[in-house]
Amino acid sequence: xxxxxxxxxxxxxxxxxxxxxxxxxxxxxxxxxxxxxxxxxxxxxxxxxxxxxxxxxxxxxxxxxxxxxxxxxxxxxxxxxxxxxxxxxxxxxxxxxxxxxxxxxxxxxxxxxxxxxxxxxxxxxxxxxxxxxxxxxxxxxxxxxxxxxxxxxxxxxxxxxxxxxxxxxxxxxxxxxxxxxxxxxxxxxxxxxxxxxxxxxxxxxxxxxxxxxxxxxxxxxxxxxxxxxxxxxxxxxxxxxxxxxxxxxxxxxxxxxxxxxxxxxxxxxxxxxxxxxxxxxxxxxxxxxxxxxxxxxxxxxxxxxxxxxxxxxxxxxxxxxxxxxxxxxxxxxxxx
Amino acid sequence: xxxxxxxxxxxxxxxxxxxxxxxxxxxxxxxxxxxxxxxxxxxxxxxxxxxxxxxxxxxxxxxxxxxxxxxxxxxxxxxxxxxxxxxxxxxxxxxxxxxxxxxxxxxxxxxxxxxxxxxxxxxxxxxxxxxxxxxxxxxxxxxxxxxxxxxxxxxxxxxxxxxxxxxxxxxxxxxxxxxxxxxxxxxxxxxxxxxxxxxxxxxxxxxxxxxxxxxxxxxxxxxxxxxxxxxxxxxxxxxxxxxxxxxxxxxxxxxxxxxxxxxxxxxxx
Ligand SMILES: Cc1cc2nc3c(=O)[nH]c(=O)nc-3n(C[C@H](O)[C@H](O)[C@H](O)COP(=O)(O)OP(=O)(O)OC[C@H]3O[C@@H](n4cnc5c(N)ncnc54)[C@H](O)[C@@H]3O)c2cc1C
Numbered sequence: 001x002x003x004x005x006x007x008x009x010x011x012x013x014x015x016x017x018x019x020x021x022x023x024x025x026x027x028x029x030x031x032x033x034x035x036x037x038x039x040x041x042x043x044x045x046x047x048x049x050x051x052x053x054x055x056x057x058x059x060x061x062x063x064x065x066x067x068x069x070x071x072x073x074x075x076x077x078x079x080x081x082x083x084x085x086x087x088x089x090x091x092x093x094x095x096x097x098x099x100x101x102x103x104x105x106x107x108x109x110x111x112x113x114x115x116x117x118x119x120x121x122x123x124x125x126x127x128x129x130x131x132x133x134x135x136x137x138x139x140x141x142x143x144x145x146x147x148x149x150x151x152x153x154x155x156x157x158x159x160x161x162x163x164x165x166x167x168x169x170x171x172x173x174x175x176x177x178x179x180x181x182x183x184x185x186x187x188x189x190x191x192x193x194x195x196x197x198x199x200x201x202x203x204x205x206x207x208x209x210x211x212x213x214x215x216x217x218x219x220x221x222x223x224x225x226x227x228x229x230x231x232x233x234x235x236x237x238x239x240x241x242x243x244x245x246x247x248x249x250x251x252x253x254x255x256x257x258x259x260x261x262x263x264x265x266x267x268x269x270x271x272x273x274x275x276x277x278x279x280x281x282x283x284x285x286x287x288x289x290x291x292x293x294x295x296x297x298x299x300x301x302x303x304x305x306x307x308x309x310x311x312x313x314x315x316x317x318x319x320x321x322x323x324x325x326x327x328x329x330x331x332x333x334x335x336x
Numbered sequence: 337x338x339x340x341x342x343x344x345x346x347x348x349x350x351x352x353x354x355x356x357x358x359x360x361x362x363x364x365x366x367x368x369x370x371x372x373x374x375x376x377x378x379x380x381x382x383x384x385x386x387x388x389x390x391x392x393x394x395x396x397x398x399x400x401x402x403x404x405x406x407x408x409x410x411x412x413x414x415x416x417x418x419x420x421x422x423x424x425x426x427x428x429x430x431x432x433x434x435x436x437x438x439x440x441x442x443x444x445x446x447x448x449x450x451x452x453x454x455x456x457x458x459x460x461x462x463x464x465x466x467x468x469x470x471x472x473x474x475x476x477x478x479x480x481x482x483x484x485x486x487x488x489x490x491x492x493x494x495x496x497x498x499x500x501x502x503x504x505x506x507x508x509x510x511x512x513x514x515x516x517x518x519x520x521x522x523x524x525x526x527x528x529x530x531x532x533x534x535x536x537x538x539x540x541x542x543x544x545x546x547x548x549x550x551x552x553x554x555x556x557x558x559x560x561x562x563x564x565x566x567x568x569x570x571x572x573x574x575x576x577x578x579x580x581x582x583x584x585x586x587x588x589x590x591x592x593x594x595x596x597x598x599x600x601x602x603x604x605x
Contacts, residue, residue, distance in 0.1 A: 073490065073492070074491075098518075102480075102493045105475070105481055106484050108441075109480065109484035109485065110484055114569065115481075118475065135436040135473065136357055137353075137471050139578075140436075141577070141578055142573075142574060142576070146569050146571065147571050148569050181489075183522050183523050183524050184520050185521045186518060187520060187521055189512070189517070189519070190509070190517045200514070201513060238603060264496065264532070264533040266515065270471060271471065271533070279603070289353065289354065302599065302602065312584065318582050319584070319586075320585070323587075323590065323595055328592045328595050328599070332596040332599050332600060334596075336600060
């Protein structure tokens with residue numbers, strides 16, 4: 001079956017496109033060269049300033065204007081529906097950004113289609129599209145196809161395709177006069193952890209601080225202040241992204257010693273994030289399965305733990321250093 | 337303030353995350369080995385939604401919480417033995433598969449029918465709550481689809497904060513990239529919130545709340561209607577556990593200095 005593809009993207013208020021969007025365009029372009037009938041790029045927000053001619057689309061549609069610059073369900077879904085109807089596509093692919101994730105399944109409901117989110121790969125096999133995705137929070141992997149329901153709408157994780165190289169600018173056809181109704185105003189974007197940006201999705205390194213950092217140590221003392229200083233020093237020197245375990249971020253709501261810069265947003269795992277970084281270093285974290293599922297897309301993994309039998313030892317890390325993380329991280333910071 | 341809200345929390349059950357999962361083939365599509373035997377919990381992000389709902393009721397007297405759940409009845413009953421002790425709610429149960437391999441649209445339809453059937457629900461006071469993703473399908477699809485079916489177009493996902501002001505003014509913080517929040521203001525009901533973790537600890541078990549809830553939980557389970565939840569038109573080409581078990585090198589006798597050297601070299605590669 002030859003599919004007509006809509007690559008659905010969003011541009012920020014400056015009209016620039018992020019890495020995940022350029023990767024999604026790269027994937028769409030590949031599917032087109034694999035034999036899809038048509039490729040339309042549909043953009044919500046603003047006409048992109050960047051030249052994306054290299055994706056080789058047949059048509060470029062945009063819904064812009066002040067109301068569509070905000071990332072908001074009630075307006076984004078109207079824009080997306082208009083783009084889909086105008087393109088007449090059978091397959092929609094879009095980057096898994098928070099903005100797209102907020103409405104993409106609603107779009108499927110509106111268009112009487114089907115949806116798969118957090119897709120990690122799309123291929124063409126025997127002329128049909130197949131998609132790879134995970135179930136049970138990164139614990140079971142599956143390759144699927146959809147027999148007949150169209151449009152088949154998918155959001156694709158970043159890091160799964162090569163980005164297109166920027167090229168010439170393209171001519172965008174505007175879709176206008178859309179009817180919108182919204183009760184929502186986007187007020188602001190707020191950093192969560194007291195000013196310091198500690199979650200850095202684009203870093204090559206994830207540094208996980210587990211609950212051990214605030215537990216009683218061999219000398220019977222709790223060294224939360226020292227832990228906080230060592231951790232912040234490390235992630236700022238190395239520009240690493242900070243993650244944590246559920247036990248650690250829960251301590252705060254239970255009124256125990258906490259590291260002031262850790263929030264639920266730092267949590268990695270089953271009920272936390274599944275970030276993508278090339279390397280990961282876990283410290284004072286046991287490496288239990290509900291935590292480790294959040295490491296699914298971390299390629300190189302090392303851990304420092306006092307317990308030689310912790311979860312990391314059982315095939316979850318490449319190297320486990322059985323040692324005191326306070327001592328090791330102090331030395332690491334000196335050497336960085 | 338105080339306004340009266342009718343809060344519907346949608347949440348199903350999932351295998352306890354500490355259990356080992358193994359996919360198997362079944363006539364109804366992929367499923368988990370011994371699925372009916374695996375201990376289950378209320379879907380974690382949906383539980384946060386439930387606790388936040390209960391907290392809101394405390395602040396807005398006269399408000400009420402319904403927990404609507406599509407799940408196999410016997411398993412749901414087991415999970416209720418624990419959850420019913422946490423916070424007050426009225427259960428609306430629908431008997432149907434809760435497996436992650438089932439199609440989201442089917443679950444959304446079943447929930448919409450169940451919610452439409454709640455006799456004393458005033459949709460003009462509706463706050464529709466759920467988890468922003470499940471721990472089974474992990475797609476974040478059901479709530480949005482349900483919102484569309486119930487014509488709720490003020491939708492928010494990854495919510496950690498809801499502040500209710502006078503005259504149905506809501507301040508809502510949603511998780512976005514890079515550990516930041518998008519802060520929104522919206523006015524009027526209905527509103528849909530897909531909760532992330534929120535800010536409340538898990539409530540302690542309270543046997544009195546349990547007894548009160550169980551009076552409605554058991555009849556709700558008996559009344560549960562059946563919904564035909566299927567894999568839809570998904571053609572599962574393969575379903576497998578990830579192969580990448582690593583050969584872990586365990587270093588027990590290295591000095592802190594030597595470890596630091598090795599780590600720094602690795603970080604600089
Ligand atoms: C429904 C559910 C969902 C869950 N979801 C998640 C999730 O999303 N993410 C998550 O992380 N967990 C999750 N969990 C919890 C998970 O099962 C573990 O309890 C949690 O990950 C443990 O955190 P931890 O390893 O930091 O703490 P602990 O288990 O307390 O481990 C602390 C570790 O620190 C080590 N340590 C102590 N001092 C030192 C030192 N000086 N140097 C080196 N090592 C030291 C100890 O040896 C120990 O291994 C979930 C659980 C449930 C039931």
